Amino acid sequence: MCDISALIQQWQTGDERAGEALYSHYREPIFRLAYGLLGDAADAEEVAQDTLTYALNRIDQYDAARSSFSTWLHTITVSRCRDRQRRRRLPWQSLTAWLQQGGDVRDPAPNPEARAIQLETQSQVWHAIQALSPPLREAILLRYWADHTFQEIAIITGCPVSTAQSRVRLAFQQLRAAIAPTALADFGEEQVR
């Protein structure tokens, strides 16, 4: 188990090996978060390298009293991904538009080929997440994959906690509708207590 605080301190004093250890520890998680946000491996790799370079160069700006190191790294990652989306004008479309154009994310009925179905379902979930708007995609990835609290999501994405909560809710509702549109048929929508 890595002692991140110790590595940070050692890196601050100029220990190159500590910098490399921090890099190795966070390389894949940062790459994967960027990949989830951007949907492109090459872009994600560039963002991850930029993020880690920035973080190691500005390690003096990290304040452990304000956030965990991974929260700080994810803040930088999200910011870099937003920059990348602006620069490259990465295309994204609404889930509705995607479905209207023939996209299909319906969950197939269970059958004996469970593994094949699972693979297909994973791909469907993935495509449905990629079809979310960027703010919703950020929120659901930070919550479901990075396991951040709403407070942390608010810090990372620069929005109020209530907005972070509503983004996660909206993302979930859109994903649910795309993946299993009939799943709630028995329950009805927005029934008032």
Next chain:
Amino acid sequence: MSNHLSDTELVDYAHHALPDALRETIDGHLTACPHCQAALTSHQAMQHRIQHNLQADLEAVHSSPQMTFAAIAPRLKRSRQVTQGEQSRRFFSSAAMLATLAALVVVLAAVFGAIGYPSGGAGPAVIPQPPSVAMGAVLTASIAVADNEQLHLMDYDLSAAQLTPGAILTITLYWQTQRNLMGDYDVFIHLLDATGRLMASQDASPAEGTRPTRGWQIGEPITDSHTLLLPNTLRAGDYRLSVGLYDPSSGARLGNGILLDRSITIVP
């Protein structure tokens, strides 16, 4: 049963996004309502499924072998933390620059004052001057962002004043506030051609989003770096780099709009 929980309540409950009091109320309802309990179970199953699949999808991807520490090491060596010595050098070189500029202004004022211009004659065209940006620990450009809120751009660093198309320009802004700020403001960096046309831009919250303005302490020096990717199609010539702040919730620029305006030369 007619009074069921709403979908929003159930989803928020499943995500642990409700305050304790409301959560307890819903706990009570769920105990007595099989319909809502079934709906909640369905939400939780869907939540688990999305989470599981997303994790599996992301765990299956890996960065390329080219993504190594060695690949970024050269960039680390060049731009490691600013040491105290470097800060001192920056201050003194900035102070020297300021003194030189001040002396130049005095000399020019004396020369033009002595010579004067013929009344009604064709004096030099009056060119609106951008706000001067002194260097060093001097308040240079300030902005009133709201009642009793005052932000100061103390200094800035540019990676280069002469660049080629496709290059990355890094600008580091040094901010300070004398009041606690009530809003979170974003920085814009604009590159404009001679006609004022926007050629490249970058909008971001300060310090990559790690230092929102609302959290700035009074008197605390804030270092805020931004990168601007210059288009490959940029023609050689003189351009203007404009920097300012805006309120992302309204898009309105703060104060007079531009805090820093300086020239940048693009070479082939």
